Amino acid sequence: xxxxxxxxxxxxxxxxxxxxxxxxxxxxxxxxxxxxxxxxxxxxxxxxxxxxxxxxxxxxxxxxxxxxxxxxxxxxxxxxxxxxxxxxxxxxxxxxxxxxxxxxxxxxxxxxxxxxxxxxxxxxxxxxxxxxxxxxxxxxxxxxxxxxxxxxxxxxxxxxxxxxxxxxxxxxxxxxxxxxxxxxxxxxxxxxxxxxxxxxxxxxxxxxxxxxxxxxxxxxxxxxxxxxxxxxxxxxxxxxxxxxxxxxxxxxxxxxxxxxxxxxxxxxxxxxxxxxxxxxxxxxxxxxxxxxxxxxxxxxxxxxxxxxxxxxxxxxxxxxxxxxxxxxxxxxxxxxxxxxxxxxxxxxxxxxxxxxxxxxxxxxxxxxxxxxxxxxxxxxxxxxxxxxxxxxxxxxxxxxxxxxxxxxxxxxxxxxxxxxxxxxxxxxxxxxxxxxxxxxxxxxxxxxxxxxxxxxxxxxxxxxxxxxxxxxxxxxxxxxxxxxxx
Ligand code: UN1
Numbered sequence: 001x002x003x004x005x006x007x008x009x010x011x012x013x014x015x016x017x018x019x020x021x022x023x024x025x026x027x028x029x030x031x032x033x034x035x036x037x038x039x040x041x042x043x044x045x046x047x048x049x050x051x052x053x054x055x056x057x058x059x060x061x062x063x064x065x066x067x068x069x070x071x072x073x074x075x076x077x078x079x080x081x082x083x084x085x086x087x088x089x090x091x092x093x094x095x096x097x098x099x100x101x102x103x104x105x106x107x108x109x110x111x112x113x114x115x116x117x118x119x120x121x122x123x124x125x126x127x128x129x130x131x132x133x134x135x136x137x138x139x140x141x142x143x144x145x146x147x148x149x150x151x152x153x154x155x156x157x158x159x160x161x162x163x164x165x166x167x168x169x170x171x172x173x174x175x176x177x178x179x180x181x182x183x184x185x186x187x188x189x190x191x192x193x194x195x196x197x198x199x200x201x202x203x204x205x206x207x208x209x210x211x212x213x214x215x216x217x218x219x220x221x222x223x224x225x226x227x228x229x230x231x232x233x234x235x236x237x238x239x240x241x242x243x244x245x246x247x248x249x250x251x252x253x254x255x256x257x258x259x260x261x262x263x264x265x266x267x268x269x270x271x272x273x274x275x276x277x278x279x280x281x282x283x284x285x286x287x288x289x290x291x292x293x294x295x296x297x298x299x300x301x302x303x304x305x306x307x308x309x310x311x312x313x314x315x316x317x318x319x320x321x322x323x324x325x326x327x328x329x330x331x332x333x334x335x336x337x338x339x340x341x342x343x344x345x346x347x348x349x350x351x352x353x354x355x356x357x358x359x360x361x362x363x364x365x366x367x368x369x370x371x372x373x374x375x376x377x378x379x380x381x382x383x384x385x386x387x388x389x390x391x392x393x394x395x396x397x398x399x400x401x402x403x404x405x406x407x408x409x410x411x412x413x414x415x416x417x418x419x420x421x422x423x424x425x426x427x428x429x430x431x432x433x434x435x436x437x438x439x440x441x442x443x444x445x446x447x448x449x450x451x452x453x454x455x456x457x458x459x460x461x462x463x464x465x466x467x468x469x470x471x472x473x474x475x476x477x478x479x480x481x482x483x484x485x486x
Contacts, residue, residue: 003034003178005202006185007041008048009195014041019204021178024091024322025312025357031088032179037201042170042211045199049141049168050217052196057138057166059194064164065115071160071191072108075101078187082152085180087313090151091322091358094313096276103441104153107458110441111160114463118165120470129477136467138166139243140219143212145233147225148324149279149380151177155184157441157458158222163188163197165466170199170218172209174225176324178202210236218242220466222457224281227378227450234453245454245465247446249378250406252436253286253399255421256297257392257412264433265411266300269384272409272435274308274362277320278382279328281451282407282429282437285379288395291388298366298386302348305362310353322358323381329358332381339365339374339385349382376402392417396424406447407436428452 004011016036023029079101086097120134144158162169173181185200201208213221213236220243227248256265272284289297313321323329336350344365353359360382368375368385375385389395399408409431410421418432428447439445444456455465
């Protein structure tokens with residue numbers, strides 16, 4: 001299967017290098033291939049989006065929302081195809097792919113309704129017979145660059161608000177998951193989106209993304225991905241008036257307090273640490289356990305972790321699929337070896353999986369200290385650092401000691417302790433008796449410190465990012481403005 005880009009209202013092959021789209025459960029199987037976008041392809045995509053902008057911006061917002069509502073129905077009609085693509089292209093297990101599908105369609109459903117809610121405000125003026133109010137207007141061409149770990153939901157949570165707000169989009173999905181990107185664009189077009197309101201570019205490595213972000217015609221960038229790529233894109237934007245929202249790394253901690261329901265906590269930590277094979281920015285990668293319950297909790301956590309089944313995502317009973325690439329697998333193994341070298345102990349896992357795909361055993365490390373890289377750097381794989389703590393203040397301080405601030409969670413039955421934790425942790429999202437992962441379409445999603453830049457995504461705030469405020473002074477007095485209010 002050859003995948004094509006969508007530029008200027010036509011499906012065309014890229015003119016750059018050949019890239020194989022590989023099944024990470026069976027790396028010898030090429031699922032599809034494509035030819036990368038060149039900088040000229042990218043420029044053509046931006047030019048087409050710029051031409052399409054005025055007409056789309058002038059389409060009433062509820063009508064834009066209705067196209068998204070039809071798109072929502074298209075996605076539902078093609079559910080099985082998307083789920084299978086997430087399994088073969090990304091390596092998700094079926095329940096994980098179904099979960100991501102549900103989340104993605106919820107997002108589209110929410111943003112379709114935003115067409116009815118692009119409200120400005122009326123605000124009283126200082127001046128008699130003058131009406132002052134704000135309008136929410138679109139920005140223009142926006143660039144959407146998305147990662148491979150949520151190849152369905154993340155594009156939808158960026159493209160849907162961008163379109164409903166009246167922008168035109170140039171979308172670059174991750175190199176590892178181009179096919180899902182192609183299907184999303186096909187379904188948008190079938191739903192009635194004007195052909196040039198979206199372009200799709202497929203690129204290998206950084207070239208296409210950098211050409212996109214370097215284009216002076218883009219008015220906003222919505223990016224999810226690594227801190228390294230995020231920093232590079234920020235450099236390309238220096239000195240330009242481009243709105244930015246970036247969602248990057250995490251090093252999320254769960255605190256298990258003495259009063260916690262230990263089974264619930266163990267289940268939540270396993271889900272947060274090893275779901276999606278740990279390849280999510282919200283993954284639980286540290287668990288701080290009160291010393292009084294350390295032995296008991298470690299035992300329950302280990303039993304649950306050993307019960308996970310690693311293997312090809314399509315096989316029945318598999319609960320942990322592959323990592324995305326050999327490179328990613330090596331990186332995870334190196335973190336484990338480094339931690340052991342520094343004095344940590346592997347208590348579960350620690351090695352590759354048993355089969356040829358990019359599999360890694362879910363791994364728990366004990367005797368970890370805060371200064372080890374495994375306890376402070378994002379790993380993006382199924383590796384969990386287990387550490388004891390003594391006081392809640394200490395647990396909060398250590399939760400905060402990393403450069404990231406995406407999400408955190410506490411398992412406790414103590415209400416005061418919950419509130420102290422909520423108040424004390426420096427993160428964008430905080431959970432009580434819940435894993436560190438996940439989000440809901442209508443709730444703002446994102447992090448502080450190195451985890452993010454710019455406004456939150458999802459929810460109404462996610463829509464507002466893709467708009468500008470226009471302040472209107474409507475003077476119906478028929479007299480010149482005098483006084484101090486200029
Ligand atoms: C989730 O936790 O279910 O890249 C979503 C990521 C996040 C999405 C996480 N942007 O992992």
